[in-house]
Amino acid sequence: MLSNKLNIELRPTEISDLDTLFEFQADKESGYLAAFMPKDPTDRLAYVNKYSKLLIDPTVNNQTITFNNRVVGSIGKFVMEGNAEITYWIDRKYWGQGIATKALQEFLTIETSRPIFARVAFDNPGSQKVLDKCGFKIVGTDKGFANAR
Numbered sequence: 001m002l003s004n005k006l007n008i009e010l011r012p013t014e015i016s017d018l019d020t021l022f023e024f025q026a027d028k029e030s031g032y033l034a035a036f037m038p039k040d041p042t043d044r045l046a047y048v049n050k051y052s053k054l055l056i057d058p059t060v061n062n063q064t065i066t067f068n069n070r071v072v073g074s075i076g077k078f079v080m081e082g083n084a085e086i087t088y089w090i091d092r093k094y095w096g097q098g099i100a101t102k103a104l105q106e107f108l109t110i111e112t113s114r115p116i117f118a119r120v121a122f123d124n125p126g127s128q129k130v131l132d133k134c135g136f137k138i139v140g141t142d143k144g145f146a147n148a149r
Contacts (some may be wrong), residue, residue: 006067007104010110013055013062013074021064024045024091024101034089035125035128054078061111065103067094075103077111084113088130108134 022044024030031037036112038046054060054076064131065073065088088105090100108116118136120127 010063013064086115
């Protein structure tokens, strides 16, 4: 259940956050549910190189999610095929606590690009609930290749 007492904060992602965020991506169960993964989710150098470039891209809005002053995830907006899309990732230890929902609600107040889209694997009910609680509506389905699967 989402509580107003959740001490969630968003701040611009910094290079120093990337090692922690990489560790979250390296979790196989999380990667399977995310589905949209790099070919080699264990390649730290590729991850750091990719996100170092994204941090200076003016079309990308990367934010780090903290809970009680601890980095617990990330959220961001990027542009794909001309559409603004969101992405988020929460450390599996913090799933089910309302953190993703509160972070997305807050993110949508600071990121004003509209329309904004999200993609979710069909068998990821947790993320589907987050998007539903934040007002996202299903506008289509797709079947595509996912490296994590």
